Amino acid sequence: MFQRQYVWREEKQLSRLWSDLHAKTKQRMDRKTTSPHFLGAIVIANLPTYGRQVQAYDVIDGQQRLTTFQILLTAFRDVAKSHSSEFADELNKYIVNVGIMDDKTVERYKVWPTQVDRFQMKTLVDSGSLNTVTELEQTSLGRQRTGVEPFMIVAYKYFHQQIADFVATDSADSTHDDRIETLFHTLKHDLALVSIELEGGDDPQVIFETLNGFNEPLLPTDLLRNFAFQRAYREKRGEDDKTPDELYNEYWLPFDQHFWKRDEKQGRLKRPRADIFFQHFLAMKQATDVNVARLYHDYKIWIETEAPYPRIVDELKDLAKFASVFKKLLTPDEPSELSAFAGMLNAFDVKTISPLILFLCGEAELEGDALTQALTILESFLIRRAVCCLTTKNYNRLFLQLVEILRGKGDVVEALRVALLHGTGDAVVWPDDISFKQAWLNRPLYNDLTSSRVQYILKSIEQAKRTTKNEDIHIKSVLTVEHIMPVAWEKNWPLADGSFAKPAIDRLLVDEENPEVEKRALLVNTIGNLTLLTHPLNSSLQNSGWDVKRPEITKQSSLALNRELLDIEVWDDNEIMQRQGKLLEIAVIVWPR
Numbered sequence: 001m002f003q004r005q006y007v008w009r010e011e012k013q014l015s016r017l018w019s020d021l022h023a024k025t026k027q028r029m030d031r032k033t034t035s036p037h038f039l040g041a042i043v044i045a046n047l048p049t050y051g052r053q054v055q056a057y058d059v060i061d062g063q064q065r066l067t068t069f070q071i072l073l074t075a076f077r078d079v080a081k082s083h084s085s086e087f088a089d090e091l092n093k094y095i096v097n098v099g100i101m102d103d104k105t106v107e108r109y110k111v112w113p114t115q116v117d118r119f120q121m122k123t124l125v126d127s128g129s130l131n132t133v134t135e136l137e138q139t140s141l142g143r144q145r146t147g148v149e150p151f152m153i154v155a156y157k158y159f160h161q162q163i164a165d166f167v168a169t170d171s172a173d174s175t176h177d178d179r180i181e182t183l184f185h186t187l188k189h190d191l192a193l194v195s196i197e198l199e200g201g202d203d204p205q206v207i208f209e210t211l212n213g214f215n216e217p218l219l220p221t222d223l224l225r226n227f228a229f230q231r232a233y234r235e236k237r238g239e240d241d242k243t244p245d246e247l248y249n250e251y252w253l254p255f256d257q258h259f260w261k262r263d264e265k266q267g268r269l270k271r272p273r274a275d276i277f278f279q280h281f282l283a284m285k286q287a288t289d290v291n292v293a294r295l296y297h298d299y300k301i302w303i304e305t306e307a308p309y310p311r312i313v314d315e316l317k318d319l320a321k322f323a324s325v326f327k328k329l330l331t332p333d334e335p336s337e338l339s340a341f342a343g344m345l346n347a348f349d350v351k352t353i354s355p356l357i358l359f360l361c362g363e364a365e366l367e368g369d370a371l372t373q374a375l376t377i378l379e380s381f382l383i384r385r386a387v388c389c390l391t392t393k394n395y396n397r398l399f400l401q402l403v404e405i406l407r408g409k410g411d412v413v414e415a416l417r418v419a420l421l422h423g424t425g426d427a428v429v430w431p432d433d434i435s436f437k438q439a440w441l442n443r444p445l446y447n448d449l450t451s452s453r454v455q456y457i458l459k460s461i462e463q464a465k466r467t468t469k470n471e472d473i474h475i476k477s478v479l480t481v482e483h484i485m486p487v488a489w490e491k492n493w494p495l496a497d498g499s500f501a502k503p504a505i506d507r508l509l510v511d512e513e514n515p516e517v518e519k520r521a522l523l524v525n526t527i528g529n530l531t532l533l534t535h536p537l538n539s540s541l542q543n544s545g546w547d548v549k550r551p552e553i554t555k556q557s558s559l560a561l562n563r564e565l566l567d568i569e570v571w572d573d574n575e576i577m578q579r580q581g582k583l584l585e586i587a588v589i590v591w592p593r
Helices: 010-029 063-082 087-092 115-127 130-137 151-168 176-189 204-210 220-234 244-256 273-286 292-306 312-330 339-348 351-363 368-387 395-406 412-421 433-442 451-468 504-510 515-523 546-554 573-590
Strands: 037-047 056-061 191-197 263-266 269-272 480-483 530-533
Touching: 010 037, 010 063, 010 151, 010 176, 037 063, 056 063, 063 087, 063 115, 063 151, 063 176, 087 176, 115 130, 115 151, 115 244, 130 151, 151 176, 176 191, 220 244, 220 273, 220 292, 220 312, 244 312, 263 273, 269 273, 273 292, 273 312, 273 351, 273 395, 312 339, 312 351, 339 351, 339 368, 339 451, 351 368, 351 395, 368 412, 368 433, 368 451, 395 412, 433 573, 451 480, 451 530, 451 573, 515 573
Parallel strands: 037 191
Antiparallel strands: 037 056, 263 269, 480 530
């Protein structure tokens, strides 16, 4: 009932199934003796039915097989119908139930898939033709919204094409109707499936955990879904309580949709967003690191040993609340109280802070000024450490320790600030103004940090400059980092005495030392020599002298960082150092300690 969505694909499973079916059909056409082709096994559990209800079973394992076979039959029916074959009606008997039933909107379908796939299945079964399915796909099936073709539709189109090609094959020995009939009898007589029906004492959840799909390993979220809703079915409900189906639609359905299934980079690997969320959620709840390989196992133990929720609905509500916070971290381009901070996390690749952010927003429920203060503290901690080139290796442990420290504190913001101030040692220290100033003025930050991180720092200073002048602070352009004095400065940028230095490679070859040259070689990559451009300079201008480059940069004077360059006649080492100091004055305000 609450297994994963349909995931079978052409290259892994569909083509193999059709190849086997086609081979069996050819044997029957050639009047060769055939033995049934084994399709595998399914595990089902009898569901109680009453009155006029159709006999029903819950599929514990084999959902993908049954769904695929139903899609194949539907595609075959539609091909047969296009040839006006009597077998179209015969095939329909294996696709839908007929006669008296309690709820025809559900019970007429032989296979009733997981909730998020039901509309697709109903559309395929009820459409009756490939053209109708294609039309609906562009509207109600949502391909336009996600840009992704649903797997059920892909499977239907694949089988429809294969069957249509098979039926249309020219042959002196068989007509189109002959081929339809032969394929029908192959499906009816030459395929075998083992059905295992559970007895009353069997635990469906235990059996589900030991089985997996047809070469499609179950993801942690698949196991967690089934674990939650098996408990929901066993839980006693009052008249006003929601059914498991209603709970699914209200709280879990988003996890089975495209947004949460997309892969997200975490460290060196990519994993589905939903799995990453559950990993951070459990880490936050337990204030301990969670290995994704043990995510389901650890979550299950947490639920069963600590019983953190009185009822399933409370667990699902909590998951939905924290998921809404995590979604904001994943979508920095969408306006929210976390958007700017999320952009910083992306630039600096600090995803291990997620459990702490979930705690601050979801458990401590910080909002407004309190949340802004907490995020400012954390951003200052991260930016100052990055500028000082301090390690990030201990961050996962540090942020989980902070969750443990802050849990139960009255003033969470002040407790956070104090905890970070007390950190000592390179792994956890929050650099003070002296350390920050030394790194800011002396380190070649363009080399030490990635371009995206330098861009974030400069953009934050740009926004601070605009704020002080009551200007619009929203920068929508795609910005690039530009060296004011180019890295290859030797040809067009004279030294203080008017002479020109040899290119770097020539200096290395002759082992020539010149303190002024070495100083400049370092200065060109410091923050004082970097600016932002709304569009990059033509490559032919990047190494030009200041008399050529200044007009090009100042054309982009919509940026406050560039307006201040308008009146500078000579751009040299002294100007770079003066600008470093001016930018530092803003930086210690933007990232205070």
